[in-house]
Amino acid sequence: MRIDIISVLPELMESPFTTSILKRAMDKGLVEVHFHQLRDWAINKHRQIxxxxxxxxxxMVMMVEPLDKCISELKSQREYDEVIYLTPDGITLNQKIANTLSIKNNLIFLCGHYKGIDQRVRDLHITKEISIGDYVLTGGELAACVLADSIIRLLPGVLNDEQSALTDSFQDDLLSPPIYTRPEVYKGLEVPKILLSGNFAKIEDWRHDEAVRITKEKRPDLL
Ligand code: 6GU
Structure with missing residues (x-):
């Protein structure tokens, strides 16, 4: 997979991709992430965008010309599956959207700023508009990092067995059951006996029941 991210503040997105699991995914060649400074496509000497x-x-409004030039240049180099505009008025990101995007080859993310982009950029290029929730950020950069992370971790080979995406909350529309590690008792709080029983069929039943109980309590809308 290749992701091209267009932004006026690409430096804001450095550490997520140079740290831990995303860095390893990049090092392994499972994903390429390319940043593009929108000001490089500005049309005057003030680098105005x-x-x-x-x-x-x-x-202020993000101008059509720099954005059109930047996106058109990328499109002339390869086929893109989606050109995604990160904006608070997009559809809200969820696991299903991440799953769908994780099977694409080439994606463009455009990070919104100011009041937004000239409508003609949408008309010419944008195929999807995504928000990461009902609150407003200073720009689309952090949202782009969130979206990229949610997609990249799903690529085959990115997670190891222990981190497997298959046991995530949301994978089966249930939140995760409680988990414990040593010690067996801490400040009088005991690990549920069933988890120490060695009866894995019963443990799986317990985990499922707990997942349902917790989902009912915290996120009844998921059921
Ligand atoms: Cl994608 N952008 C901004 N600026 N704010 C947001 C957002 C995106 N998603 C939620 N809030």
Missing amino acids: DDEPYGGGAG
């Missing part, structure tokens, strides 16, 4: 909205109003 935003301008005032027609019709007036507060805030």
Whole structure:
């Protein structure tokens, strides 16, 4: 998989991709992530990429020309499955969307800023608009990192057996059951006896029942 991320602040996205599991995925060649500084496609010497909205109003608008030039150049180099605009007015990211995107080859992420992008960028290029939740961030960069992480961890070979995505919360629409490790008793709090029984069929039943109980309690909307 290849992900191209267009942003005015690519430095904001360095550490997620140079640390831990995502770094290993990159080192193994399972994913390539390329950052593009939008200002490199600016059309004047001030490297301007935003301008005032027609019709007036507060805030600036990301200009059509730099974005169109940048995206068109990328599209001339390879076929993209999706051109995704990260914006709070997109559809809310969930596990199903991450699963769907994880089987694509080439993705473009465009990080929104200011009041948003000129509508003509959407009309020309954007195939999906994604938000990571109902709150507002200063820009799309952190959202792009969240989206990339949710996708990359699903690529074959990224997680090891222990970290397997198959036992995640949300994989089967249930939250995870409680988990414990040593010691058996801590400050009077005991590990449930069933987990020490060695009866793995019963343990699986208990885990499922606990997952249902916890989902009912915390996220009844998932059931
Ligand atoms: Cl994708 N962008 C911004 N600026 N804020 C957000 C968001 C995206 N998703 C949730 N809040």
